[in-house]
Amino acid sequence: MSTAVAHHGYLPIATASISRASILEFDLYLRRAGSTHTELYRSASYPLKSEDVERLKEDGVDRLYIKCEYADAYKHYMCTQVLSDPEAPATARVEALREATRAAFQEALGASDHDQMVAVAMDFGGQMAQVVANEAMPFRELFTTLEHDYYTFTHVCNVSVYSVMLAGRLGIVDAKEISQIAAGGLLHDIGKRHIPLSILNKAGKLTDEEWEIIREHPVSGFRELVEREDLSWSQLMMVYQHHEKMDGTGYPTGIYGAEIHPWARLCGVADVFDALTCQRPYRKPMPRAEVCEHLEKHAGAWFDAEMVTCWTSHVRSAR
């Protein structure tokens, strides 16, 4: 779904994620601008210095590639370097977690079944719960850290992080619930796997037919996951009901108010907040203040008013 999907056996990783690198367990590859060819940049045995990373950043190379079979090694590297570092701040840990998950997520996207995707989400959820348990996540720094390009992984990752933050503000502190909300956020758009890329990435206005296809994703995602024993009903509702609106004008069912599961309402606020603050092919990202105004304008009618108040006050307090 993303433009940064596995490319002929290679997985994209953020250049910034290896800034703490010394000797890696995997080779790094590079794709020059305008080229479809992937070339070896640095072999595993050759130490990577921080100035190398800086030079890549200066050259605008924000993505390097690793071979797909080293996805686990990359994740292990991220976890040992950053996630297990007690000195690392919450923002760095979330960033590391995101990068560690990205490669596995991209790989899971290509899989025919959803087992891999659910495993990635649950792993992510568990780690997010640990990050949150250790310290509060400062919104402003996190917002700066998160990417805002609206590629699929970026979006679901952001929605997951925002959902956890909002849940915390709403008083949900149980680690198991936080873990489930984080995993549910990562899975909430799983039904979009079935939507053609030509529609998902379309720059122009969607036709009625294309909207019909887009609107099917909560149902297809729910049907894909509902028979699983390892997902809770609340998580499934995040997948199924995150486009429902409080006044009953949402989809897929058109239920309203308290009929919509609280976690789905929470996910709906996070989903719209991220969608509007992200760069889209057809518009620039909306400033946070304007997005807050948008949420408040539709609070009560589209979104849960209490959740909107909670979220916008949190966002504004981080200015």
Add this chain to the structure above:
Amino acid sequence: MSDTLQVDNEEVSLAETDALVESDAEFFAKTGPLPLHWNDERRFPRFYYRSRMKAVIYPSKDQPERQPTACEVLLRDLSRGGISLLHTQQLYPNQRLDVTLADGVTRAVKVVWCRRMTERCYAVGAEFFKEGSKGTAADGAGGGVTSAS
């Protein structure tokens, strides 16, 4: 014709539930094939088949302790692949129902979609399926309501 439906062992008035978006007469008068929709990708043609229908609704995943509930629903149309019905409660995708059609045979269906029409009225699309089979009943030879297509 009775103007009540049996839901959860309770008699619910059709008028009270607002279950019929059309009037009773209009609802039950419709017969013949359904007009094709601009984005219709259905495998089998659909036919109006307006009648009351006995159904057993199995609990959704969030209520595993509940027992299957016998009730009446309103059948709207059917095809070889599935049926569309009206019910007074929301049903979830993949939720199972056993429905007894006019031929007296009980068939298992699985909810595909559910859309709220009015207060206490939900339109539901469901596909026939065979127990123990991942595919729909219509995928197998002679499955579903073949005589209708």
